[in-house]
Amino acid sequence: MSFGAMAGWQAWGLLALTAGVLTWLFFMKxxxxxxxxxxxxxxxQVLDVTREQTLxxxxxxxxxxxxxxxxxxxxxxxxTRPAPSVVAAGGGRRLIVIDSSWSMGTLxxxxxxxxxxxxxxxxxxxxxxxxxxxxxxxxxxxxVEGPTTDAVLLEAALDRLVPSGGEGGDWPRLADVSVxxxxxxxxxxxxxxxxxxxxxxxSVEPVFxxxxxxxxxxxxxxxxxxxxxxxxAYLELANYSTTAQPVRLVVTRGTVSVADTSIDLSPGxxxxxxxxxxxxxxxxxxxxxxAPDNALAIDDEAVAWIADAEPLAVTVVSASPGFLQILFExxxxxxxxxxAPAAYAQPRTGPEHVVVxxxxxPAEAPATPALFVSPPPDVARTAPWVGTAxxxxxxAWTTSLAHPVLRGVDPSTVTLERARTVESAAWTxxxxxxxxxxxxxxxETVDYRRVVLGFGFTEAESNVALxxxxxxxxxxxxxxxARPSLGxxxxxxxxxxEAVVSRLTSPEGRRVEVTTFGAxxxxxxxxxxxYLAEGGGxxxxxxxxxGDPQVSNVERTSLTAQTLSDTAAAxxxxxxxxxxxxxxxxxxxxxxxxWRRRITV
Amino acid sequence: xxxSFDSDFLKKLEYLHVVSxxxxxxxxxxxxxxxxxxxxLEFADTRPYSAGDDFRHIDWKAYRRLGRLLLRLFDxxxxxxxxxxxxxxxxxxxxEKFDQARRIAAALCYIGLAxxxxxxxxxxxxxxxxERAAGQGKGRIFRVFEMLEQMQTGGRTNLADxxxxxxxxxxxxxxxxxxxxxLDPHGYESALKVLQARGHDVYVVQMASEADRxxxxxxxxxxxxxxxxxxxxxEVTPALAVAYGKAWQAHTDALHQFCGRYNIGYIRADVExxxxxxxxxxxxxxxxxx
Numbered sequence: 001m002s003f004g005a006m007a008g009w010q011a012w013g014l015l016a017l018t019a020g021v022l023t024w025l026f027f028m029k030x031x032x033x034x035x036x037x038x039x040x041x042x043x044x045q046v047l048d049v050t051r052e053q054t055l056x057x058x059x060x061x062x063x064x065x066x067x068x069x070x071x072x073x074x075x076x077x078x079x080t081r082p083a084p085s086v087v088a089a090g091g092g093r094r095l096i097v098i099d100s101s102w103s104m105g106t107l108x109x110x111x112x113x114x115x116x117x118x119x120x121x122x123x124x125x126x127x128x129x130x131x132x133x134x135x136x137x138x139x140x141x142x143x144v145e146g147p148t149t150d151a152v153l154l155e156a157a158l159d160r161l162v163p164s165g166g167e168g169g170d171w172p173r174l175a176d177v178s179v180x181x182x183x184x185x186x187x188x189x190x191x192x193x194x195x196x197x198x199x200x201x202x203s204v205e206p207v208f209x210x211x212x213x214x215x216x217x218x219x220x221x222x223x224x225x226x227x228x229x230x231x232x233a234y235l236e237l238a239n240y241s242t243t244a245q246p247v248r249l250v251v252t253r254g255t256v257s258v259a260d261t262s263i264d265l266s267p268g269x270x271x272x273x274x275x276x277x278x279x280x281x282x283x284x285x286x287x288x289x290x291a292p293d294n295a296l297a298i299d300d301e302a303v304a305w306i307a308d309a310e311p312l313a314v315t316v317v318s319a320s321p322g323f324l325q326i327l328f329e330x331x332x333x334x335x336x337x338x339x340a341p342a343a344y345a346q347p348r349t350g351p352e353h354v355v356v357x358x359x360x361x362p363a364e365a366p367a368t369p370a371l372f373v374s375p376p377p378d379v380a381r382t383a384p385w386v387g388t389a390x391x392x393x394x395x396a397w398t399t400s401l402a403h404p405v406l407r408g409v410d411p412s413t414v415t416l417e418r419a420r421t422v423e424s425a426a427w428t429x430x431x432x433x434x435x436x437x438x439x440x441x442x443x444e445t446v447d448y449r450r451v452v453l454g455f456g457f458t459e460a461e462s463n464v465a466l467x468x469x470x471x472x473x474x475x476x477x478x479x480x481x482a483r484p485s486l487g488x489x490x491x492x493x494x495x496x497x498e499a500v501v502s503r504l505t506s507p508e509g510r511r512v513e514v515t516t517f518g519a520x521x522x523x524x525x526x527x528x529x530x531y532l533a534e535g536g537g538x539x540x541x542x543x544x545x546x547g548d549p550q551v552s553n554v555e556r557t558s559l560t561a562q563t564l565s566d567t568a569a570a571x572x573x574x575x576x577x578x579x580x581x582x583x584x585x586x587x588x589x590x591x592x593x594x595w596r597r598r599i600t601v
Numbered sequence: 602x603x604x605s606f607d608s609d610f611l612k613k614l615e616y617l618h619v620v621s622x623x624x625x626x627x628x629x630x631x632x633x634x635x636x637x638x639x640x641x642l643e644f645a646d647t648r649p650y651s652a653g654d655d656f657r658h659i660d661w662k663a664y665r666r667l668g669r670l671l672l673r674l675f676d677x678x679x680x681x682x683x684x685x686x687x688x689x690x691x692x693x694x695x696x697e698k699f700d701q702a703r704r705i706a707a708a709l710c711y712i713g714l715a716x717x718x719x720x721x722x723x724x725x726x727x728x729x730x731x732e733r734a735a736g737q738g739k740g741r742i743f744r745v746f747e748m749l750e751q752m753q754t755g756g757r758t759n760l761a762d763x764x765x766x767x768x769x770x771x772x773x774x775x776x777x778x779x780x781x782x783x784l785d786p787h788g789y790e791s792a793l794k795v796l797q798a799r800g801h802d803v804y805v806v807q808m809a810s811e812a813d814r815x816x817x818x819x820x821x822x823x824x825x826x827x828x829x830x831x832x833x834x835x836e837v838t839p840a841l842a843v844a845y846g847k848a849w850q851a852h853t854d855a856l857h858q859f860c861g862r863y864n865i866g867y868i869r870a871d872v873e874x875x876x877x878x879x880x881x882x883x884x885x886x887x888x889x890x891x
Contacts, residue, residue: 032820032834034822034823034825035825036824037824037825038694038698039692040831040833041785042848043824043835047835
């Protein structure tokens with residue numbers, strides 16, 4: 001036997017102390033009260049007669065004493081939370097891994113969630129560790145606590161844990177682990193062989209119970225085919241239950257409802273819905289469903305972000321904007337302001353997402369993302385922060401890297417009369433001429449994002465302004481600078497971010513830690529929702545959704561029937577303490593009843 | 602304790618009289634039929650005249666018819682000697698019990714006084730204390746009350762020694778009423794037999810309180826004998842309490858059976874019952890008063 005609340009020697013000591021104290025109390029002679037009686041004559045007679053019955057009375061008193069001891073011991077045992085010892089094969093460390101997939105939040109028909117049942121099972125395993133070292137891990141968080149023999153530490157760690165995804169996570173590897181208890185519902189199939197566990201024996205502890213569920217399995221927004229529409233929301237709904245269900249779908253944009261409809265979903269049916277979104281409105285789009293039999297709540301809501309819902313404020317600093325002015329007047333979703341270089345001053349006031357410097361570079365680096373078009377040749381003197389100038393007559397655009405700025409740009413249509421650009425360690429060329437002159441360079445740090453085009457848009461410099469590549473290149477550069485796409489269908493877990501993202505804020509306004517790992521930035525996102533990403537003057541949103549058919553289909557499991565049949569055995573190992581308290585109560589009741597009926601002494 | 606009875610109860614007591622199974626010779630003329638012929642008003646019999654008889658009682662009409670001198674005899678009506686033995690030992694010290702005993706004694710005393718009986722109150726413990734003659738006539742009841750109020754409990758119970766002392770005094774036999782709890786380690790049998798042997802018509806009134814029947818205490822208790830001061834440590838278990846209750850009942854039954862065997866009137870007077878109910882119902886049912 002092992003004890004969940006304390007070490008074995010402490011528990012046995014407590015039990016021995018309890019028995020001792022109860023015995024002492026049972027036989028302790030309290031100071032008897034003095035009672036005056038008219039005569040001791042009758043008492044003497046009675047005591048003389050009853051003296052013959054003392055043996056029977058002693059037996060009954062001994063029984064009463066034993067019941068008292070039993071009641072006390074059972075109450076103390078309940079406090080110590082005993083459990084049958086589950087000794088690992090050959091002893092040694094034990095690793096308890098709880099599957100923290102979102103499906104573990106499923107509300108089961110029998111009551112409680114799979115996660116609650118998993119935590120209960122983990123507590124039982126910890127209590128039955130019999131002094132072995134135990135480590136606690138989840139598929140999302142890895143190693144959470146231990147290895148340790150301190151059950152209190154492990155219990156405290158269990159209290160902190162919640163389902164947080166980690167569908168693709170591996171088990172942590174621990175040395176000298178002899179057995180791995182993997183508590184899972186099996187919704188996400190995982191390898192449970194000895195290889196996955198580093199050679200340790202794997203004991204799968206199922207917490208599966210089929211439950212009906214309705215889910216949003218996909219949700220995103222993209223540009224609509226209708227010219228009047230700014231975007232459209234794309235949804236997939238699925239009914240993972242054995243009965244048809246009416247599902248109510250509500251799509252809101254900000255606080256405004258844009259769709260409120262009811263859909264009858266047959267058993268196992270999945271439907272796709274497209275909701276047109278108007279030009280005006282909030283960038284935040286939220287979809288929510290409700291259904292009668294819906295066991296998992298996390299997949300009932302999904303969020304999306306319309307990147308171009310808000311017009312991009314662009315300031316063009318140019319002595320002669322020319323084609324740029326014509327372009328910005330025609331680009332939807334852009335709000336351009338044109339100023340002469342002499343009027344440019346820092347710090348800037350008013351809303352401004354990007355500044356375009358046309359044939360001119362300020363003496364000090366701008367604070368906002370900037371697009372430089374054909375920097376002047378004396379830039380090394382007037383603006384040394386930007387680098388050194390480099391020129392090449394009639395360059396041939398031969399090399400292009402895969403970069404969002406160049407997406408959709410066909411270099412073969414472009415003829416350059418001259419290239420005039422800047423070079424420094426901060427710039428990374430993404431397009432070069434045949435001789436290696438950078439034609440398009442980008443600079444990206446945690447503080448800023450910049451793009452420099454080594455050619456202008458006048459007829460004397462290039463034919464770009466007359467080519468389809470012109471608006472594509474400019475819009476690409478502006479979007480990359482001001483509101484880069486952070487990815488679609490982002491799921492909770494470890495998320496890779498653009499290098500410029502330095503600050504990530506959760507939907508609740510809580511700051512999410514962003515760590516740099518080599519050239520990438522990583523953030524661990526534990527809950528779905530709309531996250532705000534900022535850095536280098538850009539500002540974008542990250543829509544994180546759980547929606548996944550594999551997660552939401554909580555009617556089935558990947559566990560085998562044999563493994564599932566072990567569920568009953570696992571549940572049979574329920575904690576003993578409620579039973580102990582019940583027995584103690586029954587014993588006390590029997591003692592009280594026999595006392596009332598004067599059966600016992 | 603102030604002894605008093607309300608006027609209604611006193612009026613009811615006046616209609617009662619103490620029933621004696623025997624006729625006793627009294628000292629003064631009263632309502633009771635004496636065993637000898639005397640000078641009463643009721644004609645009883647005639648007998649031949651002998652020298653020295655009172656001429657006034659010669660039946661001259663019979664002499665003319667029969668030619669013999671016959672003397673007319675009349676029933677003698679005298680008072681009844683009533684002895685109220687009141688246990689004043691320390692075992693009666695329980696206030697309610699002794700008060701109840703005094704009330705019963707006072708009530709019986711009043712019945713006797715109302716019928717001009719000669720009532721004597723005899724408190725006793727291990728010896729017979731100074732006896733108090735109540736006198737005759739119901740007007741003496743207040744003096745009786747006063748006497749009873751002044752009575753104190755004390756000493757051990759020893760019925761046999763006390764009644765032997767009484768017997769030695771050579772009192773005229775009469776109706777003897779013993780009011781006691783009869784918790785006498787020496788036994789009550791010899792004491793009651795002594796009275797009977799002296800020709801008394803004996804009645805027993807057993808006083809019983811709740812404390813006598815059931816000690817009411819459970820667990821470890823130090824019982825203190827109020828008479829001897831003896832202390833006994835007893836663990837009163839529910840079973841022991843039941844056994845004590847049975848022992849007390851056996852003691853009561855034994856007293857009752859003894860009284861029945863020796864033609865002694867027995868009445869049990871529980872402390873909890875009103876004295877009016879005891880006198881008017883229990884004593885009547887026991888044919889002690891009528």
